[in-house]
Each structure stands twice: as structure tokens, then as C-alpha cells.
Amino acid sequence: WVQGFSRKNFGFIDNQTVCYPCGNYILFLDIETKKTTALQCPAGQVGAFAASGSGQVLAFSDRKLNPIIYVYTFPGLSKLAELKGNAQLDYTLLEFSFTGPYLASYSSIPEFVLSVWNWQENILLCSESQPGVAVTSLSFNPMNWQQLCCVNESSVTIWRIERNNDEYHLKQNPVKLPDGQGSVSPHEDLFFPVSRNEDPYHGPDLPVSAIAGLV
Template sequence: MCRWRDHSPTVTVGFTNKTVEFVDNETVCYACGNHICFLRLDTKLQSVLQGPGRAIGALTASGKSGIFAFSEQKLSPSIFVYVYPELQLKNELKGTAQLDYTSLTLSDGGPYLGCCSSLPDHTITVWNWETAEQICTRPQAGKDVVSLVFNPLSCLQLCALGSTSITVWNIERSASLHVLKPSVIELPATDGSFAERLGPTSYPVRAKPPYFGPELPPVFTQTKLSTKARLTPSTICWTSTSKLLVGCAEGFLLLIDPVSRSVSVLFNPTSKQTHKWGVILHNYFLKNDQEDFILSQVSHNFYMATENTFVSYSDIQWCSLSYAKTHYMPLS
């Protein structure tokens, strides 16, 4: 069910400001109760797709392919994959989730969809949505996952944003076998300093306890030297060089290299700077000290959405985090 109508500044019951996604260069979509709403920025017209159940759960979209997917809110929920603007159902994915899905993500590099289920299994699964086939799955890997984001340059890499951690998942394959391999990123302390690296536990040569089992990874044979509180990641974004921009609840902006797992502080709110923005970029998310915004990037334009308005920004200077307002549109 779909219909277009003229846009007017009315209240939309059910719009939670949870997710706003670009489904093409001129259209955004968001969940509203049991509907997916599509808002065209050029014509200010809106279309509505009714969901199959009582409410929409997680939502994701790929502006490159026009594919969008959402889960339903019910026991043993399914994931529905559609194509825009035809609004045709491409496939229904029936996984092992018992209660809900916490996050969905689509790959720009292939017909792949990543999802994370909630209680009780907390499973991260990668699907081929064209064939409705599970590529790989990892139970109990998404216990605190808030968001999953595919690397737009690689369909074999996705990042999991947790409430207290950042994990990059690499899909390793051999013939038809696919395996999810995690790489946990160590974040700086809340004061912006980097905690001491894990140091190997040393023993005198003759005092080293004998061990005849399998060789263990270094993480099991190292001692943690620092107990400082770590930064709390709240939003993530892949860069054009396959690095990660991470915004933190404490106001820090970090740059992470997933290969070396090195972390750089791009912005420290405790230092003396003119513009003190808190969290930046969630595919793309922006927050300052007063308000939260959803930020998405198409070409060189940046778009933000508050609870009842939609604002487009351009010419953002990341060095000072200043911005210029170029477009304003209320959401109905």
C-alpha cells in the first residue's frame, strides 16, 4: 500500500526520531508506527508503505541501490527487503530471532544484509537477501550491540557499535565457507588519554609454570595495566579510506584504523576550542550539547533531522565543526 500526498506541517504520531535513512539521493525514509514514510526533498511529497504487522522494528536502507529493509515487531519476527521506488517485496528473511532485531544494515557492495537479534541469543547474522540464505552467523556476539554498519567499500567487513565497545567484524571465506572474525577496538580513557597497552606477564626462566596445552592468543597471557574508565561510543561512520569515525557520549571524536586498531583523538571537548560539538556521525549522526540530530551524507550535502523538522546542511568544516544552513523542511 503506497500513496503520495502534498507535504504539510502536521504532527506525525509515532515518529520516534530513531532512524532516518536515505533510500536515494533525494528521498529519505523513516519508520512511523506500522508504516515506512518516504519524504522526497525536491518535491516535498511523501509516500507511505504499510508494514505487514502492528509495528516496524529496525530499519535500514542503501541509497546506492534503492534497497531498504525492516523487521516487524512480534514474536519470531521476519525481515522484509523491498526496492524503492517500486516498493516491491524482494524477499522475506526468516531467521532465528525470538523477540526482536536491534539493528539492520545493508551492504553497498553486494546483496548482503547484516542483522543483530536481541534476547536471548544476541546473534549477529549476515544474509544474502537475494537468495534468503544465511552466509554466516555468530551467536552471543551482539549482547550490547546498538548499531551495525557495513563498510561501504567492502561487503566483507562491518562494524558493531556497542554500548561500551567497538568491534570490527571481518567475514573470512574459503570456497562456500564464511566465518565472522571479531577485532575489538580499545578506546581511550574518559580524560582523552590512552590507557597503557596490555603488557605480557613475565616470569623468570626457571619459574615459568609449565603448560602443555594449545597455544593461547596473547590476550589470555597478558595483564591489563590500567583500570581507567573508557569513553562511551555512541555513533560510528566509515570513511572513504575504510577507517572509522566514532563519536562518544563524552563529546570526543575519534578516528580508528581497523587494520592496526590504532585510535586517534580528532576532537577533545575538554580542550579550548571555539566550537564544542559533542557527538558526530552515525551514518551519519551529529549531536551538540543541546540537541540530537541524525546526519546523512549524499554527495557533498549533509542532512539533519530533529523530532519534527528536517534540515539540510552543506559546507561543513570538520576542523571547526561549523555549519551553514541551506534547507529547512518540517516532517509531517
């Protein structure tokens, strides 16, 4: 039963080894020799999972109350870190940055929290809650670890990790997507609003402050 592949989540951890979660284990399959190696989750079933082929490390969470994220090396399979956040029930997504020792995580209900970790230092850098937003995909910019892309069923959001001395903050920048007809709604300029047919004023466009009598 350990050998089965029950989930779509998998990844290469080096040039010839694929790894994926299965029940209480992470399985490593050498695609040349067909040899399989198993790593058991320290606390029950494996939850979210991510692998970094460039860094030859993997991360996974356990499925229990107050879940923990574990980071292991490959091929030595030695534990590097245990990341303990504020998630109560489960993590749904994990993702390594392409450069640097950074890992992003997303928790499920009730928090729906995006977090960024320095897994080498075992430090939570920053986090931001998105109540009710179930993110389906999470990825770092390959050229800049300080940019994250989050996707859900209705929107795409680019998060920027900003730093002020030793403090890190997440700042979001929603991306407008085309509607069902393939068109994007125009951006409304709040400083120089566009005149509409129903507007009683037919003169030149003026700043909002001028219309309000502030200037």
C-alpha cells in the first residue's frame, strides 16, 4: 500500500529522482534504476508538499491539529527544520523559492494565511491573512524571491515581500483578469474621472478636488 500514487502533487528533487506524497510517506522513485525509497512523516499523514530540485530539499506538513512543516535534505533524508506557524487545521500549499532559503506556505480554513519563511534560520519572515480565499496555486518569481504569485478560482494576486531593516511585510497587487468575452474593464482614474453620459456637467474634466471646491 505504500507504493501507490494517490495524489497529483509530485516533483523532481534531482535529475533522475521523482518524489511524491503517499499516505504517511514521501516516496522517492529513481527513474533509471526504478528503485523506490520511503521517508515516513513523523506525525501521521502527509499534508502539503514541495520539492526543490536546485536545492535538493523537500518540505511537507503533517495533517493534525496545529500542523508542523518539516524540511529534509536529499539524498541524505536528514531533517533540517521544523517550522511551527499559527495554522490550526492544515496547510494546503508549500513552495520553495528558486534562489535563497525561502519557503512559502498557505493554510486552510479558518486562517487562510500566506506565510514566507527562512527555513535555514527557522524564522517566519512575514504573513498575511486572506479570509475566505482558497488559493489553488502558489509560485515564486524565478528571478526575484521577493515576488509571489497566488491564484484562486477568480483572481490572480502578485505579492511583494518588502523589507524595512529586519522587518518583512507582504504587499498585494491584484491583477485584473479578462471577463468571459476576453476584455478587461478599464481602470477608473479617481483623480481625473471620465465624464459619463448621465453626468449633468458637460464642461472640461476637472480634478475631484476642484469639483469639491478644495482648490
